[in-house]
Amino acid sequence: MRLSFLEPLYAERGPFTSVYLDTSRDTDDAERAIAQRWHRLREQLARQGADRASIAAAEEVVGADADVPGVHGQAIFTAHGTLVLDDELPAPPAHDVARYGTLPDAMPLVAQHLPEIPYLAVVVHYRGLPTADASGTVAVAAEAGRWPVSRVAPGERLLRRVPVSGWHGAAARLGHELDRWARRTGADTVVLGGDEWAGNVLFRRLPRALRERVVRVGGPAPAAAGRALLEPQVAGVLRGRMAAHDRALVETFLARRARGAGTAEGLAAGVAALQRGQVTALLLHPPRPWQPAEPLWTGPGPAQLALTEEELLSFGVRAPRRERADEALVRAVAGTGAELVVVPADEVPLRDGVGALLRYTDAATPGA
Template sequence: MRLSFLQPLYAEPGPFTSVYLDTSRDIEDPERAIALRWRRLRDELARQGADRASITAAERVVGADAELPGMHGQAIFTADGALVLDGELPAPPAHDSARYGMLPDAMPLVVQHLPEIPYLAVVVHYGGLPTAGTEGTVTVAAEGGTWPVSSVAPGERRRRRVPVAQWHDAAARLGHELDARARHEGADAVVVGGDKWACSVLVRRLPERLRTRVVRVGGPTPTDTGRALLEAQLEDVFRGCMAEHDRALVEIFVARRARDGATAEGLAAAVAALQRGQVTALLFNPHTGSRRLLWVGPRPTQVALTEAELTSFGVRAPREEPADEALVRALVATAAELVVVPESALRLRDGVGALLRYTDAGTP
């Protein structure tokens, strides 16, 4: 998973307010409910010592996603009285939360982006047989996205209407267009729903490379919900999956580790590699770092297991911070990726491993 979307967070020195808030609109009087939730979080930030200007900056954007229907949430980050990042969450946070600290609490936002699977969704509706004086039509809607974030931030949607009599020929041309779009967007899968006959015609005429990536789905296929195309079906298709890109990184890690290649495993080794900017991708078993603390300095790569280690590097007044926050900051600063991999797929020592850009004699 690439973390470049977090770069605005680390362009500021902090301290930060980090707010995760349920802003769903699927209840009666949602604005009142959101205001009550925010009031509790605002009071919590004040108790933690957050400055009034930063709290006010967050308050200005609370609930600003009113046009978005259904269940969702907001992740809001402010610093020094200014909004730094306002991110939509495809699902409400498990618990509303507010934190004031020197580092932003970014890991919950990262988790909501997982598994970050690129896809192309296609819905084909058949208008029925031609009747006297009326020609039936096939309507096609196609939309790219990255699941699950596309639920609240869908990609460009394109539509095409074709007379039924021309559908067989038009499906072949459309298949090549869809193939080009899937290639451009790096789609792992093409999820197709709608009328069975019309879908079958289209799928049979897709180029072979794309046809092997097709997943047919059933159920309702509305195209005007204000949410992602085939949103309900995407959950069933992608739940428990990893993106192909991330799976490839895991396979590279396993292969390199087997021959003592450019990898590091265990928290100490991974932190040492981050200090040197050696990490291409950090592999992370979920739920392994939530209670850990690391020592950090003002620079992102100033991260260590002990205070003495940072002091020996000349860092003045190092401080302890949650490991998740320290690791994400270092990854963003060094343009490294994060791969969250279930223990069932790969169990890592201390829940942490790393693919390295290079090795040297100082690498543990």
């Protein structure tokens, strides 16, 4: 997964306030509950030494996602009295959390973007009789998304309505349009729902390569404004999957590791590779939400990280700071143009829960 959505965050210098807040709108007293949660977090930030201007900047956007219905959350980052990043969370955080520190607490936001699978959702249904001379219409809704963020940030949507009598020809044209759309968005899967007859006509007229990625699901489920098309069906189809692009990176890592070249493993080796800008993709075991991570030492640059203060001092970094490893690793991945892939520990065992697919190797690369 590319971390380009974090670029605005790392374009700023800290210290940062990082806020994760449940902003669900699934109860009658939602606004009051959000205000109470924020009041507790605001007090936490004040006790941690956050400046008033940064707390106020966060407060201005707390609950500003009122147009997003249902269960969800909000991630807010501010620095020096300015809003840096405000992102919708597809699920509420396990606990409302506020932190003030030199680096932003970005790993929980990254975890909410996983597995970031690109897909198309398509719903077709008709009114009338499925015969060539029948009156009535076939309605089509299609949407591109990246799961699970599309739950609260739906993508581009296509709407079509055609006479039942012209559906066979229209379905062929629509099939090619969907194929081009899937290629452009890199969709791994097409989730097709709706009426059986109209759906069968479209399915048979899809180009073969796209047809092989189709998963048929139950009847139409109209999406609420601000929510993904076919949200529950898409969740069922994609649950437990990994994006095809990430899966390819994992397979490349495993093949190279078996050959003993082109990878690094373990925290020390991964950190060293990030220092040199060698990492194509950093593989991590799933983070333990809201648990403290072991520390690393960091400097102002994203590649300035090390296991010891002495190592950074030897690189000429003045006044290194001791930071959580997850915060330092995410910043290094984003800042060096690498990708992040989270893999289950039982599927891909990694020393220290860290592995790296390398762009290049040299004699100085430990663990390569």
